[in-house]
Amino acid sequence: MISNGKGGGNTLTGLNFEKGRDIVSLIRKIKNYSVRGNIIFYEKKEVARSFKKHRLYDFLKENKIDFKKLISKKLLPDEAVYIIHNNTLFVVEMKFQRVAGSVDEKLQTCDFKKKQYKKLMAPLNIEVEYIYILNDWFKKPEYKDTLDYVISVGCQYYFNYLPLHKLGLPIPV
Numbered sequence: 001m002i003s004n005g006k007g008g009g010n011t012l013t014g015l016n017f018e019k020g021r022d023i024v025s026l027i028r029k030i031k032n033y034s035v036r037g038n039i040i041f042y043e044k045k046e047v048a049r050s051f052k053k054h055r056l057y058d059f060l061k062e063n064k065i066d067f068k069k070l071i072s073k074k075l076l077p078d079e080a081v082y083i084i085h086n087n088t089l090f091v092v093e094m095k096f097q098r099v100a101g102s103v104d105e106k107l108q109t110c111d112f113k114k115k116q117y118k119k120l121m122a123p124l125n126i127e128v129e130y131i132y133i134l135n136d137w138f139k140k141p142e143y144k145d146t147l148d149y150v151i152s153v154g155c156q157y158y159f160n161y162l163p164l165h166k167l168g169l170p171i172p173v
Helices: 023-028 055-062 103-124 141-152
Strands: 014-016 033-036 039-042 045-051 079-083 088-095 127-134 156-159 161-163
Touching: 023 033, 023 079, 045 055, 088 103, 103 127, 103 141, 127 161, 141 156, 156 161
Parallel strands: 088 127, 127 156
Antiparallel strands: 014 161, 033 039, 039 045, 045 079, 079 088
16 A cells, blocks of 8 residues: 555655654754755755745745746745755645545546646756645555545655655755
8 A cells, every 4th residue: 555655764864754844854854954935955055945935935036937827826835845866846735634534535636746847847847746745544444545546646645754865855865
């Protein structure tokens, strides 16, 4: 059932979301990383930029892109991380459940949302990846089909943890 979903790991090789849900605050705690505003540095070299919610549209505006000409409605990512060296925007959505609810269906929208983000990034020739960070609630057997679907449409998921190498960020030695 886990396929591309993983959990655990240590803070040198990835981001552990069990205690926090903000990529920037998690990265600040990793050796050789620093953050200024939304810019992420590794050994004082800019390696990425983080955009939460509306901040992604500020980035588009800075690049003279009018999102309304590309998609009909704003998508507001929990966090989008643009990795400079691989020219990829990773849209990271956090889904943490404690009881059954509407998030079940939200997991099934990743294909549509990934395509919308690709439309937004196309003028900048930026690739797009879509990743869910899920809590252990989604390890239940009734989510197998949904998680299989997420993988089948080219999206990804991890449980409580996101490996730095998955984003293409340097791993401290």
